[in-house]
Amino acid sequence: MTKNNFLHTARTTQNKKLSALLLCAGTLLLPTSLIAGELTQFEANYDILRKGENHGQGVRTLKKLADNSYQVSYHSDIEWMIFSDSRKETSNFTFSDKKVTPVSYSMIRTGTGPDKEYTLQFDHTKKIVNSSESKYPIECEWSEQFQDSISYQVQVREELKMGKTSFSYQLVDKKGNCREYNFEVVGKETISLPIGNIEAIKVKRLYDNDKRQALAWFAPEMDYMLVRMWKGEKGVEQFEVQLKSFTVTSPVALPEEVKNEITPE
Known part of the structure; x- marks a missing residue:
């Protein structure tokens, strides 16, 4: 082999490996759901505000358990004057064909007033x-569309990804009551958060009356992550939740051709 041919071959091999490494780096920046059709595993941290003042922290996580089984949880700690509240909600569910199906739900609450702990099994x-x-099953007509108090939030993200602008869920709430939750997309907004300015889809929960209001914002560029939530009653703010950090925790599986390019012979 001539010197020129040798140098050309060496550069070509080096360029291939560099391209593979760049592809790998780019892949690591993408949510897993965009790569393998699975739910993104993540940890999201939130500030909990009232009238602009920080009164607590919240952590939302989603992780894969096995095959199409997942777990989503939300843990919040709030301190306000003499009031304190710490609670953790956890939902185990399956995910198939873009549908979230709850299997079990649990809630543990401690703080001011009586402690609470209960579970639901679907x-x-x-x-x-x-x-x-x-001691007896909850008395409500069975529905394959059932959601629990936090699994429905995962389903909302999937509905938004499909471009839907209105959606309804049969939800078994924390007290075991069967209720219908209805939502509609209000529009898009650029909102300012601790992590920066985010373009988000604004979603409104529809109530039977105007006494209560609930709004949520989901960011398409962050795999439709819930980045802000606001609740009020009779126009008066009860609390607001703002995303302050977000970490994708999913391992990324590389295609075989990439593995071959970056693995030394």
Whole structure:
């Protein structure tokens, strides 16, 4: 082999490896759901505000358990004057064909007032929902569209990805009551958060009356992550939640051709 040919071959091999490394680096920046059709595993941290003042912190995580099984949890700690509240909600669910199906839900609450702890079990074989608060199954007609108090938020993200502008869920709430949650997309907004300016889709919960208001903002550039939430009653703010940090925790599987390019012979 001549010197020129040798140098050309060496540069070509080096360029291929560099391209593969750049592809790898770019892949690591993408949510897993955009790569493999799975849910993005993440940890998101929030500030909990009231009238602009910080009164607590919240942490939302989503992780894969096995195959199409996932767990989403939300843990919040709030201190306001003499009031304190610490609670953790956890939902185990399956995810298939863009549909979230809850399997179990639990809530643990401590702080000012009586402590609370209870669980819900969704028995898809017997088509009943069991609550730790009752010896008998919850008395409501079974629905394959059931969601629990936090699994529905994962489903909302999937609906937004599909371009839907209105959606409804049969939700079994924290007290074991069957309720219908209805939402509609209001529009898009650029909002200012601790992590910077984010373009988000604004979603409104529809109530039977105008006494209560609930708004949520989801960021398409962050795999439709919930980045802000606001709740009020009779126009008076109850609390606001703002995203302050977000970390993708999913491992990224590289294509074989990339592996071959970056693995030394």
